[in-house]
Amino acid sequence: MKKIHFIAIGGSAMHNLAIALHEKGYQVTGSDDAIFEPSKSRLQQRGLLPETLGWFPEKITEDLDAVILGMHAHEDNPEMLKAQALGLKIYSYPEYLYEQSKDKTRVVIGGSHGKTTITTMVLHVLHFHGIEVDYMVGAQLEGFDVMVHLTEENEFMIMEGDEYLSSTLDRRSKFLLYQPNIALISGIAWDHINVFPTFESYKEQFRKFAESIVDGGALIYNATDKEVVEVVDSIEKPLKKFPYEVPQSFIKDGITYLETQDGPIPLEVFGEHNLMNLEGAKAICKQLGVMEDDFYEAIQSFKGASKRLELLNRTAKFVAYKDFAHAPSKVTSVTNAVKTQYKDQEVVACLEIHTYSSLNANFLSQYKGALDQGDVKIVFYDPEALKIKRMEMISPDDIRNSFGDPSILVMTQAEELQEYLEKMNKDNKVFLMMSSGNFGGLDLKKIFG
Numbered sequence: 001m002k003k004i005h006f007i008a009i010g011g012s013a014m015h016n017l018a019i020a021l022h023e024k025g026y027q028v029t030g031s032d033d034a035i036f037e038p039s040k041s042r043l044q045q046r047g048l049l050p051e052t053l054g055w056f057p058e059k060i061t062e063d064l065d066a067v068i069l070g071m072h073a074h075e076d077n078p079e080m081l082k083a084q085a086l087g088l089k090i091y092s093y094p095e096y097l098y099e100q101s102k103d104k105t106r107v108v109i110g111g112s113h114g115k116t117t118i119t120t121m122v123l124h125v126l127h128f129h130g131i132e133v134d135y136m137v138g139a140q141l142e143g144f145d146v147m148v149h150l151t152e153e154n155e156f157m158i159m160e161g162d163e164y165l166s167s168t169l170d171r172r173s174k175f176l177l178y179q180p181n182i183a184l185i186s187g188i189a190w191d192h193i194n195v196f197p198t199f200e201s202y203k204e205q206f207r208k209f210a211e212s213i214v215d216g217g218a219l220i221y222n223a224t225d226k227e228v229v230e231v232v233d234s235i236e237k238p239l240k241k242f243p244y245e246v247p248q249s250f251i252k253d254g255i256t257y258l259e260t261q262d263g264p265i266p267l268e269v270f271g272e273h274n275l276m277n278l279e280g281a282k283a284i285c286k287q288l289g290v291m292e293d294d295f296y297e298a299i300q301s302f303k304g305a306s307k308r309l310e311l312l313n314r315t316a317k318f319v320a321y322k323d324f325a326h327a328p329s330k331v332t333s334v335t336n337a338v339k340t341q342y343k344d345q346e347v348v349a350c351l352e353i354h355t356y357s358s359l360n361a362n363f364l365s366q367y368k369g370a371l372d373q374g375d376v377k378i379v380f381y382d383p384e385a386l387k388i389k390r391m392e393m394i395s396p397d398d399i400r401n402s403f404g405d406p407s408i409l410v411m412t413q414a415e416e417l418q419e420y421l422e423k424m425n426k427d428n429k430v431f432l433m434m435s436s437g438n439f440g441g442l443d444l445k446k447i448f449g
Helices: 012-024 039-045 078-086 093-101 115-128 199-211 226-234 272-287 292-299 328-341 383-388 396-403 414-423
Strands: 003-007 027-031 066-069 090-092 105-110 134-136 156-161 182-185 218-222 240-244 249-252 255-258 310-314 318-323 346-352 376-380 409-411 429-434
Touching: 003 012, 003 078, 012 027, 012 039, 012 093, 012 134, 066 078, 066 093, 078 090, 090 093, 093 134, 093 156, 105 115, 105 199, 105 272, 115 156, 115 272, 115 292, 182 199, 182 226, 182 272, 199 226, 218 226, 218 272, 240 272, 255 272, 272 292, 272 328, 318 328, 328 346, 328 429, 376 396, 376 414, 396 409, 409 414
Parallel strands: 003 027, 003 066, 066 090, 105 156, 105 182, 134 156, 182 218, 218 240, 318 429, 346 376, 346 429, 376 409
Antiparallel strands: 249 255, 310 318
16 A cells, blocks of 8 residues: 655645545545645545644655645745655656556646636546546536546546646646647646746747657647647647637527537537637547547536536526636636627626736736626726735726726725625626636625525
């Protein structure tokens, strides 16, 4: 029985890997200085929750087969320093995923946007047809208990590929460690400005990702994204390259129908970005041996990944969605999708900006036009977040000027936003709440209940 210790076990990715290894039969321990839901309950249910919060060097012993280091751990972490002193093998999260999948066919889906949805679409189709695979995905998916699943016997490993850093010891982008046999790039739009200060340094990670595909492997790519095409065209190693574009579709009675050779099929999801994601997922599934008819049969019941255009409520008067969108390209595509789907209704587009990149005064201009398709536009941010991150303060005028729209309502208090939404006449409106955070702790289901 292998003994594995997690430093920062409470992370959204880390706790899922810990659970996957526990279910595989490994002896798993871990530490963290803060653990929140749902990580806390999931770890507790399986007896993996640390008894006491904090870092305890005495947990690091010579008989450990591996130590897995999370991004939350700092350079002076006492458990990490002890592991280094003992000469133990310290893995980053992605490094250990490769260790678990190096004898499998690795499928990695990367891109600035759409990678979570494409990964979950692929898993939904495989699950629908009873095809067992190992996987790692960044969102909860209906029919799946956890976000990481590892076995000895499955042939394929499906992974969402993140371009962010691996750990405090390993500054490489996560997806550079997987060495995929099959890879996909869904789009490239500048993100993570705190790590990649220029667009070119960010784009370079995707070129390296494409170069990391094994010789003779397959690269599936969004042929409508010129940045992606430039990266793909620059790769000279022997790869099979498969472009994809937006498939034909139409909207009838509020439902999006996909045009296929056998006639139109209704979808639960909508928007050009989701149709593009669907086409990428179909190309991946084809590489895995799933016939086109079988893909279409399964994809009709796909309702979306958690927090990706997730329906909060639908009433006779209004509809409300929440979405993880926070990067400019995501905000633009999601807002456009909702307005296209609901042409005859008023779209209230509400965006929270709170990541390092989105709060950076030098990055704000990337949002120009992102909310243009909204009829009512709201941007929410918490000035306290700027203080905590020790960033330059921004003003409501900075936001309006950067978005290029003087009509944007800018709010900085959660109570102010809640009161505005609750008092608004909701007749014939569609509410789109976009954030990778939680709008200062607002209970959106209660507001739109």
